[in-house]
Amino acid sequence: METDWAGTYVFRAPVVRPADVDAVRTAVREATHVRALGTRHTFNGLAESPGVLLDLTALPDDVQVREDGTVWVTAGTTYGALARELHQHGRGLHNLGSLPHISVGGAVATGTHGSGDALGVLATAVREVELVDADGELRTVRRDDADGAGLLVALGSIGVVVRLRLETQPSYGVRQDVYRDLALAAVVEDPAAVTGAGTSVSVFTRWDGRADAWVKTRWPADVPDALLGAPRDPVSRDGITDEIRGNVTEQGGVPGPWHERLPHFRDDATPSSGEEIQSEFFVDRADAGAAIAAVAALGDRIREHLVVSELRTVAADGLWLSAAHGRDSLAVHFTWRRTAAARDEALPLVEDALREFGARPHWGKAHHLGAAELERVVPRLAEARDLFQTWDPRGVFSSPGLVGLGVRSS
Numbered sequence: 001m002e003t004d005w006a007g008t009y010v011f012r013a014p015v016v017r018p019a020d021v022d023a024v025r026t027a028v029r030e031a032t033h034v035r036a037l038g039t040r041h042t043f044n045g046l047a048e049s050p051g052v053l054l055d056l057t058a059l060p061d062d063v064q065v066r067e068d069g070t071v072w073v074t075a076g077t078t079y080g081a082l083a084r085e086l087h088q089h090g091r092g093l094h095n096l097g098s099l100p101h102i103s104v105g106g107a108v109a110t111g112t113h114g115s116g117d118a119l120g121v122l123a124t125a126v127r128e129v130e131l132v133d134a135d136g137e138l139r140t141v142r143r144d145d146a147d148g149a150g151l152l153v154a155l156g157s158i159g160v161v162v163r164l165r166l167e168t169q170p171s172y173g174v175r176q177d178v179y180r181d182l183a184l185a186a187v188v189e190d191p192a193a194v195t196g197a198g199t200s201v202s203v204f205t206r207w208d209g210r211a212d213a214w215v216k217t218r219w220p221a222d223v224p225d226a227l228l229g230a231p232r233d234p235v236s237r238d239g240i241t242d243e244i245r246g247n248v249t250e251q252g253g254v255p256g257p258w259h260e261r262l263p264h265f266r267d268d269a270t271p272s273s274g275e276e277i278q279s280e281f282f283v284d285r286a287d288a289g290a291a292i293a294a295v296a297a298l299g300d301r302i303r304e305h306l307v308v309s310e311l312r313t314v315a316a317d318g319l320w321l322s323a324a325h326g327r328d329s330l331a332v333h334f335t336w337r338r339t340a341a342a343r344d345e346a347l348p349l350v351e352d353a354l355r356e357f358g359a360r361p362h363w364g365k366a367h368h369l370g371a372a373e374l375e376r377v378v379p380r381l382a383e384a385r386d387l388f389q390t391w392d393p394r395g396v397f398s399s400p401g402l403v404g405l406g407v408r409s410s
């Protein structure tokens with residue numbers, strides 16, 4: 001049985017593991033319907049295909065650091081593997097996700113991961129990608145192409161990306177400090193004071209009036225001893241909650257290389273809790289306080305279904321299907337218990353509360369939004385759909401799921 005990482009979705013399509021790019025091209029040519037699979041960290045059937053699935057992690061990892069400061073990486077390579085190689089070459093990425101275990105191709109295809117008031121999602125570092133199109137031909141899409149911003153985050157619906165070229169920068173250090181027992185009301189009052197306290201900030205809460213702020217700061221830098229009245233914890237405690245333990249990166253202000261501090265989770269440990277479903281919604285940062293207050297008001301009704309929530313920010317970008325398209329965003333995340341009640345009862349409450357803010361769902365996490373509502377909150381969805389149709393008129397990379405989301409018309 002082939003499932004997603006968390007075991008929340010069972011794939012119906014058979015999974016094929018191509019050993020090289022020629023095998024990808026042959027598989028695409030021979031299939032009526034085919035879609036790519038990365039490390040399967042999505043919590044829904046986004047990757048599902050009515051035909052076959054090609055698991056890109058079977059392709060050998062290949063990382064080529066270039067003189068011009070960019071790096072070519074194979075799509076199935078994880079950010080963890082890429083980061084180690086880059087660091088050895090004295091290079092770094094502008095940002096990383098909360099876990100290093102995800103594939104570069106999957107994170108870029110979904111426009112996901114990467115936090116910070118001034119930092120864009122991981123896909124904003126992409127210069128170009130090489131993909132296998134519906135005829136099995138290798139094609140290049142560049143960010144600067146006329147349609148580049150529409151094609152880089154395509155949810156796998158224009159082809160199978162086999163290689164990506166990313167921008168890098170000189171390697172840098174980061175320290176991670178945790179401010180414990182912050183009043184959630186203070187975050188509602190002045191969200192920017194918290195999210196702007198470092199390079200990348202995550203606020204964890206169970207909507208019980210209290211929160212912890214994890215502040216990641218590019219080093220060297222001074223950090224305050226308290227944040228909105230909450231003291232800085234000098235000790236590195238290995239966990240987010242009692243249920244998520246033994247897997248997080250070092251805290252307590254100990255400086256370390258960017259790739260060992262920016263993610264919450266260590267590459268050598270299982271991230272998060274495993275027995276879970278995740279949801280996440282992106283609102284305009286101008287509405288951050290009101291959106292946090294709206295969810296806080298649901299606290300008593302959703303808490304029993306929740307492991308933990310996380311609030312984080314991401315900078316606006318121009319990628320059509322990125323959740324941060326055109327607006328500096330606050331992301332409101334939920335790690336739910338893996339139960340039907342969490343998905344069918346608690347999640348709709350959150351969706352109702354965030355609807356007035358035009359909340360956009362994370363493409364790879366659980367939500368109930370259909371094509372009509374998505375078109376209302378994702379401004380360039382209709383244009384993207386038309387663009388994908390011209391790239392793949394036969395619907396080789398389409399699926400009923402993508403049609404249901406309004407990402408494909410057929």
Ligand SMILES: Cc1cc2nc3c(=O)[nH]c(=O)nc-3n(C[C@H](O)[C@H](O)[C@H](O)COP(=O)(O)OP(=O)(O)OC[C@H]3O[C@@H](n4cnc5c(N)ncnc54)[C@H](O)[C@@H]3O)c2cc1C
Binds near residue numbers: 040097113114156
């Ligand atoms: C424990 C855990 C923590 C998480 N934390 C975060 C978080 O902090 N922030 C966040 O934004 N997300 C988070 N996620 C969600 C998840 O990591 C993203 O959705 C992930 O980036 C998807 O990448 P993947 O390689 O797992 O893709 P998959 O799930 O394998 O595929 C996702 C989509 O991308 C397409 N795709 C994958 N590879 C390719 C390719 N080579 N070519 C074309 N299309 C492709 C697939 O067809 C599918 O549509 C988390 C998930 C887990 C399990």
